[in-house]
Amino acid sequence: MPTTVHRQESTTTVRKKQQGLLLALLLSCCLLGAAGGTEPSDAEAIADLARSLARPPSSWKAGGDACSLEGISCSTSGRVTAIDLAGMGLAGTLPSSLSSLTALESLRLGGNALSGAVPPLRAPSLTNLSLDGNAFTSLPRDFPRGMPALRHLSMDNLPLAPWPFPDAIAGCPSLRTFSASNASVTGPFPVAAALVIANLTSIRTLRLSQNMLTGVVPAALGRVASLRDISLSSNYLQGPVPHFSAGVAADVVAGNGFCLDEPGPCNAQVTTLLQVAERFGYPLYLARSWTGNDPCRGSWLGVECSSSSSDVDMIYLYDANLSGTIAPAIANLTGLRRLVLANNSLTGEIPEPLTTLRKLQLLDVTNNKLTGQLPKFKPSVRVLSDGNAFGEPPGAAQS
Ligand SMILES: *[C@@H]1O[C@H](CO)[C@@H](O)[C@H](O)[C@H]1NC(C)=O
Numbered sequence: 001m002p003t004t005v006h007r008q009e010s011t012t013t014v015r016k017k018q019q020g021l022l023l024a025l026l027l028s029c030c031l032l033g034a035a036g037g038t039e040p041s042d043a044e045a046i047a048d049l050a051r052s053l054a055r056p057p058s059s060w061k062a063g064g065d066a067c068s069l070e071g072i073s074c075s076t077s078g079r080v081t082a083i084d085l086a087g088m089g090l091a092g093t094l095p096s097s098l099s100s101l102t103a104l105e106s107l108r109l110g111g112n113a114l115s116g117a118v119p120p121l122r123a124p125s126l127t128n129l130s131l132d133g134n135a136f137t138s139l140p141r142d143f144p145r146g147m148p149a150l151r152h153l154s155m156d157n158l159p160l161a162p163w164p165f166p167d168a169i170a171g172c173p174s175l176r177t178f179s180a181s182n183a184s185v186t187g188p189f190p191v192a193a194a195l196v197i198a199n200l201t202s203i204r205t206l207r208l209s210q211n212m213l214t215g216v217v218p219a220a221l222g223r224v225a226s227l228r229d230i231s232l233s234s235n236y237l238q239g240p241v242p243h244f245s246a247g248v249a250a251d252v253v254a255g256n257g258f259c260l261d262e263p264g265p266c267n268a269q270v271t272t273l274l275q276v277a278e279r280f281g282y283p284l285y286l287a288r289s290w291t292g293n294d295p296c297r298g299s300w301l302g303v304e305c306s307s308s309s310s311d312v313d314m315i316y317l318y319d320a321n322l323s324g325t326i327a328p329a330i331a332n333l334t335g336l337r338r339l340v341l342a343n344n345s346l347t348g349e350i351p352e353p354l355t356t357l358r359k360l361q362l363l364d365v366t367n368n369k370l371t372g373q374l375p376k377f378k379p380s381v382r383v384l385s386d387g388n389a390f391g392e393p394p395g396a397a398q399s
Pocket residue numbers: 105106127128152
């Protein structure tokens with residue numbers, strides 16, 4: 001990069017051009033003990049970094065201008081453009097003043113023991129960010145917002161608190177690599193996220209193995225034309241195996257709960273039950289057990305089948321902290337006799353098609369937040385519906 005030079009050159013330029021500023025720099029920066037060309041607030045941020053690292057690089061102990069430190073590169077104007085401290089045995093945390101390094105193009109911190117929160121960055125030119133293999137425990141809200149030029153984002157092997165798939169990557173249109181395997185990415189792979197990825201016309205590599213992703217992989221992911229390398233193995237993904245074209249290196253099936261080992265439709269009851277789980281937001285505790293292609297053989301949590309016909313016979317998901325709505329598709333489980341969803345936080349209406357279930361004997365939705373009109377079931381169906389907000393307009397009971 002022609003804009004990135006080391007201090008020997010930059011200091012000369014800065015001294016010639018900015019004689020008047022030199023005194024100010026001498027007085028204001030120099031937290032590390034020596035005069036130099038680093039822009040003052042950048043020097044301040046690097047000094048903060050030196051202080052918050054429990055074990056800064058040993059060469060930093062001698063002090064010196066920020067731009068002259070090992071691992072730091074600057075522009076001719078004394079802005080910090082790159083920090084490369086990968087694999088230097090660093091511990092400690094990152095200071096929030098890193099966000100003032102607005103000229104950063106590359107930040108590489110992989111393979112250290114850095115901990116705590118990754119602070120927000122505001123780096124419009126940042127193209128490379130690598131955080132892999134540290135002990136960071138949280139990310140900024142809306143990560144990776146504030147890095148619109150990002151091309152390579154690599155953050156494998158981090159003990160982060162669970163975080164959802166980051167929709168904010170929609171703000172990184174040049175992204176080529178997004179690698180966050182073994183990084184606590186949790187929850188469904190939203191259809192919206194697949195559409196976001198489909199919009200990233202440069203994306204080649206997407207690695208999300210060893211996380212806690214649940215649910216059905218949106219088919220749109222298979223249609224991302226730029227994709228060459230995808231890994232989704234060892235999650236809690238369910239339903240049909242997503243199809244990728246022959247040119248894509250895909251590590252997808254192993255360690256998930258897909259219904260088959262290769263692309264193709266699932267058994268009809270599995271399809272329906274996954275539509276039910278989708279409405280609940282594919283909760284992890286269901287995703288762990290609702291795997292494979294036979295809900296009657298694999299001990300699916302809360303699902304029981306009739307021994308004679310292997311039809312789903314009962315769904316018992318009570319006291320389960322479920323939120324979301326009841327899927328109309330339940331009406332396709334024509335053998336259903338009992339549906340118990342009591343003591344959850346379900347919203348929306350009871351779907352009218354449930355009244356068509358010929359064998360239904362018990363519907364228990366006690367203590368939820370259901371609204372709308374209770375549909376008319378046959379007299380032979382025992383309906384328990386106390387503790388809801390029927391008759392109120394949809395949405396009224398959600399708060
Ligand atoms: C960014 O990372 C990619 C992939 O690791 C590498 O090829 C490229 O040289 C890096 N660019 C910079 C400016 O560090």
